[in-house]
Amino acid sequence: MAAYTLLRPRRGLSLLCIIATLSFGVIFMLWYGMNSDRDYIHPILTQLIPAGHCACQTSTTFQCSTCLSCPETGLQHDDTAPGWTFEYARDGRNEALDQQQCKAAFPGLFEDIARGGKFWSQHGGLSTAELDTIPVQLGMARAFISNGELYVVAARSKGEDHRRKILGTLSSIHRALAADPERASRRDIEFVFSVEDKVEDVTNPDWPVWVFSRTPNEEGVWLMPDFSFWAWDNPNNYIGPYDQVVDRIRRLDIPWAEKKPQLVWRGKPSFAPKLRRALIEAARGKPWGDVKQVDWSTGENVLKMEDHCHYMFIAHVEGRSYSASLKYRQACNSVIVAHKLQFIQHHHYLLVADGPNQNYVEVERDFSDLADKIEPLVNDTERARLIANNSVTTFRERYLTSAAKACYWRSLLDGYAGVWNSTVEQWSESTQRERGLRYESFVLLETPKMFQFDAAATQAWQG
Structure with a gap:
């Protein structure tokens, strides 16, 4: 009886140690999943990490009176x-x-x-x-x-x-x-x-x-x-005035037929891990996917703004809030592919996801329908070209001009x-x-x- 009494605290202490170790392991894995910029972490971990600043179940629906589709x-x-x-x-x-x-x-x-x-x-x-x-x-x-x-x-x-x-x-x-x-x-x-x-x-x-x-x-x-x-202008990349970027993109853009029939994206997954890793996984291994993380310290996978225009499709993903890069992508004669946006900027009311004025492709926030939306356009590049042309006509040549x-x-x-x-x-x-x-x-x-x-x-x- 005395020996049993002595063993009980030791067993309790061992159990506490196991729980503490497991808890630490879970916390570390979640921290790693949210802060890592590696190309691959296990999809299960991607599902487990919290949304953080990104409320992934909410998005913006516009009910406007004078937008393009009205x-x-x-x-x-x-x-x-x-x-x-x-x-x-x-x-x-x-x-x-x-x-x-x-x-x-x-x-x-x-x-x-x-x-x-x-x-x-x-x-x-x-x-x-x-x-x-x-x-x-x-x-x-x-x-x-x-x-x-x-x-x-x-x-x-x-x-x-x-x-x-x-x-x-x-x-x-x-x-x-x-x-x-x-x-x-x-x-x-x-x-x-x-x-x-x-x-x-x-x-x-x-x-x-x-x-x-x-x-x-x-x-x-x-x-x-x-x-x-x-x-x-940021420490890693000089961008310059917006109209100057547009001029540079117009000079360096290439004809539609010469663009790669792929979806391009470059960014840091840790800025919005739930969203951005969902995009990475949805495009992984797909012949139309060129989605990669960047390492600003080494320059790995970094693409100049104008080089994005060499692709038929450009993905847009929000970060911890809005992403100011949307307007640069809209300067390209390419199809913008964006998840349902949570944050509204002043020109977002002009985004049209379907119909004759369609000027971008909208997918779910978890990118679950990305393949379903992209593959028909990869197989019908003429239809994709019309969407890209609508984007240029709407944004680059009207609503994002200096006059606007x-x-x-x-x-x-x-x-x-x-x-x-x-x-x-x-x-x-x-x-x-x-x-x-x-x-x-x-x-x-x-x-x-x-x-x-x-x-x-x-x-x-x-x-």
């Missing part, structure tokens, strides 16, 4: 601009289109602005009081427009990435203002924007913050074009002004100084001064 497509020949129609070669770089020309040229582009205006109209509009409740966190800025000029009130940057994105956003707004035919009569407004990937990273979806992307239930925010329309971007920015300013109920004061009575620093002066600040910028402090220092 009867209102005829607005492209709007009576408000009689005798004038958009011509890519002539108008694509014209950032000075007037309001009526913008409406005639880009029906469906302003859907989210109309949605935001309706939302805030139903909630009593916007005022300085609402903005004052919004903390300007790292990756955010507060600015206003007065007498057609752009002023910066505050900006917070964690590092160079934030600083560049804030500068790119402000520069895009300034350019749209500078080309505005109605600039002198533009109404004063004040606003807050975020350059973080996700709304929830820094702010509340019920606040009227301008953001690069949103999910369907984030109704309080307003969509703006992402920073990389201005320019994008400027029109969108000015429409955003107008839509926001429609629910703005406050005046904008340039002068602060409490500090006896100007409330904001003009954009032209802000861009000349030394980099460290931009990281934690406050206009009142800067004006005091200048005084």
Whole structure:
């Protein structure tokens, strides 16, 4: 009996050790599955790893009133601009289109602005009081427009990435203002924007913050074009201004008949392991599949942006949130293959998944129907070519042009002004100084001064 009593704690301790070892093993495998960028991990592990930032069972469905597949497509020949129609070669770089020309040229582009205006109209509009409740966190800025000029009130940057994105956003707004035919009569407004990937990273979806992307239930925010329309440069790859990338792609693209009848994708699986590994496995071993992970440190499997255009099919996958690379892929005369998207960007309303205007191929978020969607197009490349041509006509040559971007920015300013109920004061009575620093002066600040910028402090220092 004594011997049995002595053995029981040892057996219990052994059992605890086994449970702890198994638990550690499971945790390690899950961690490895979520953070590894190796080409292959066992499919069972792919199924076990959590979705993380990617809510893989949700996606966005658009119910728009003026998108390409709706009867209102005829607005492209709007009576408000009689005798004038958009011509890519002539108008694509014209950032000075007037309001009526913008409406005639880009029906469906302003859907989210109309949605935001309706939302805030139903909630009593916007005022300085609402903005004052919004903390300007790292990756955010507060600015206003007065007498057609752009002023910066505050900006917070964690590092160079934030600083560049804030500068790119402000520069895009300034350019749209500078080309505005109605600039002198533009109404004063004040606003807050975020350059973080996700709304929830820094702010509340019920606040009227301008953001690069949103999910369907984030109704309080307003969509703006992402920073990389201005320019994008990261430590591993120089990309440059968007229109310059498009020019380079157009020069280096090859005829449709010479493109590889394959689906290409390059990326880091760890950015969204559940999604991206599903794509890798769905294409593995398929004759039409050229889907590989990249290693930026060694350059393994890295493809230049323009080299993607040498394939008939280009896969698009979201990362931890939206993926800014979609517009670069849409610059190619190729078929974009994308899973059901969870995050909405300002131009996503123009995506058409079927019918005569189809401009991309939509698959399930787990890529379970990828082969079913791709193989008929590989066998019928003429049908695929029509989808690719629709993509070019819709996006590269219309809705992603410099003209469209400027029109969108000015429409955003107008839509926001429609629910703005406050005046904008340039002068602060409490500090006896100007409330904001003009954009032209802000861009000349030394980099460290931009990281934690406050206009009142800067004006005091200048005084």
